[in-house]
Amino acid sequence: MSETVRLVCPSGRKHAELWGGYLLAALGVLAIALDPSHWANITLGVLLLLLGGGLAAHGHLVVKTPVLEISDGEFHYRRGKYEVSVPFGDIGSYYLLPGGVRSLGLCDTAGRPKRFPSLRSRRTSRAYLPLTGITSPAKVEAFMAMAGIPPRKRSLTS
Known part of the structure; x- marks a missing residue:
């Protein structure tokens, strides 16, 4: 892309x-x-x-908003100083976690959730990237469709 x-x-x-x-x-x-x-x-x-x-x-x-971007063959997530970059070819599908603060999870080509380092430099890792509570799931789905990433329920590997 x-x-x-x-x-x-x-x-x-x-x-x-x-x-x-x-x-x-x-x-x-x-x-x-x-x-x-x-x-x-x-x-x-x-x-x-x-x-x-x-x-x-x-x-x-203090309050930083998340930015999702796909360019130069990589998926980028930025929120303030925290940044995650994943090669586009390593992403097989995505899923959205509902709740007060919506989150985006990415799966590898085998359908397993990808792990990301914690946002607050803790030792733990997480399987999702936090978005904001008023982020529309339809907008995220449209963004991922434009990028060519299928939802997990329609993934070929699930």
Whole structure:
């Protein structure tokens, strides 16, 4: 496959965190603007500004969304600094794990689940790659179909 196929997973928690931070900061400005002569309004406004700024900064810096990409004959998974690369020929099929945080599992050509190193540098390994909870299974299925990877239930080797 010479062209690049890419899927960026949406992150609802990040958007909620960002908008919550912006809302708290706006409430802080509003509290100070209503009555800047009273110390309680200034204290409340400064606290709301600090909390909103911290929440918005955390939303921008800490929460990383997963990216699935197939290019140059390799499958790439990136989430922040964590990256997994698997040669395209080693992937036989895929499966999706349902739940609060959806996950993508890859199987080798014999139908066995592939193992990946842990996301947090622990000694354990996992057989799946975490996506986000609001990632649509239909989008993942469409991405994998464009890449030419069959689902596990329709795999020739299962």
